[in-house]
Amino acid sequence: MHNLTSTVRVVQNSPTSIDVEYGSNILTINYHSLFLEVFAKLTQCTTGMSGLCGTCDYNKDNDFVISSGSTVSMTDITQHTINTNYANYWRMGTNVGSGFKYEFDGLTEPQNTNGNTFVLAFNGSGAYTSQLENLFGTNGDATIQVKFAANSATGLILAYYKQTSVSIYLNGTVHILWGDVKIDTDYTAQMGVWYQVSLTYTHSTNNLIIYILTNGGMQWWKQLTVQTTALLTGGTFKVADWKDNAPIVFQHFNGRIAEIQTWKTSLDIYRIMYTSKTLLTKQFTDLTSLWIFSKGYNYVALDIINHYQLIIPSKDVYWWPSDLVTDGNPPSTPENETLKVVSERKCREYFMESSIPSVCGQLGEASFTILL
Incomplete structure (x- = not known):
């Protein structure tokens, strides 16, 4: 542990992971061979935020980042992506209760997952x-x-x-x-x-x-x-x-x-x-x-x-x-789990296990990845 100031300190979790703590805020940085994963736990993330569980800055136009690194505003997503490209391939199922459930050519995205792993x-x-x-x-x-x-x-x-x-x-x-x-x-x-x-x-x-x-x-x-x-x-x-x-x-x-x-x-x-x-x-x-x-x-x-x-x-x-359905326990997440696994797992944990409003109201956390 190293105190940078009276209110900011750095804690080493492992040879490849550190926490930067300032007040009740925690910034976790994990080093992987191809990228850095940064996970922020911020007290500012509350039910009053405007974006969808995004960057916690109350700006809903920078919550969604595409593979090129550019941001897509909520307005563009609503009017273009969902209503055109997305709707061409996916449809929302009916009678799904709370949360979202999408279907594509006989494949149905589960509303909840058991957390075991993925299939293809x-x-x-x-x-x-x-x-x-x-x-x-x-x-x-x-x-x-x-x-x-x-x-x-x-x-x-x-x-x-x-x-x-x-x-x-x-x-x-x-x-x-x-x-x-x-x-x-x-x-x-x-x-x-x-x-x-x-x-x-x-x-x-x-x-x-x-x-x-x-x-x-x-x-x-x-x-x-x-x-x-x-x-x-x-x-x-x-x-x-x-x-x-x-x-x-x-x-x-x-x-x-x-x-x-x-x-x-x-x-x-x-x-x-x-x-x-x-x-x-x-x-x-x-x-x-x-x-x-x-x-x-x-x-x-x-x-x-x-x-x-x-x-x-x-x-x-x-x-x-x-x-x-298996009798064994899910495998523990490996220390060097990769970007695709991280993004898939976190997305499904945050958005598939309950409705977006309830998730955003209780989550209080946001994460993003920096590619090197």
Whole structure:
């Protein structure tokens, strides 16, 4: 702690965070590798402020800052953005009670979130990873898992490709493509319901087991023998869409995808059921990649094990608050959480959990970010 004056002092919270305290006002500055985050808690923020939970200076024309750094006045937003550009793509739902709730092509922005993490919502485009090494066991054993909630009955959910490929997709029912072997599970996924599909492969016996689970438990499973070793190291994931060099013609996936994870072992049924309902963290030594979409920057989502990149297109893919029900506690916010996560989290905490008037009346805080 360092006293600058009799009323102003600096308190170091960590090697990358300090508080500047002056009276009952606190200015928190967090250093990150690419930016500074500044969080101001000001006593002047009261119910008498004119802006929407903005800069606390009673000026509603500088509350909204776009990516270029320019401000947009409240008048322009009301008359132009909402009534034209915004209204072209989004519509306010009816019978939502207090707060706002918007809908877009079958996707509904939740009025409240459970705070677990985010998922990715796909509506016409897909994502892909960087090259992935050492995802599977040296003995050839492997497990691939993905959670999805579909808005249509067709589309690629997840594919792994290196010379040959393994794909999970919808074509009326849930299908698996293992090398050249096409497997129709005859199981129909209900729209909007979260499912986990797990593929476990034992190399010594060529056994492939397919599991389909919901939060209510096991829905379908099957064991079969496959001859193709399709999971070669050094491949990439294709998520929700695959056009170039695809083994078959896939439709793009419309819906949400969450919790993509791989293991270097063939999980048994007990661990499959555990992972279907528990939010995982890094503590499992056999876990080789895990995307829970709590870590990323710009158009990149990082897995929390090895920081493998999932490249997200600039349109038709959205970071979406998770409504997955899990038994585990939400992961703690990492010290180096990135700009996109910070902005998404704070926006949803402040504006989605209650109506704007009640938030602004009680919040008493404002935050902004300075890019370096």
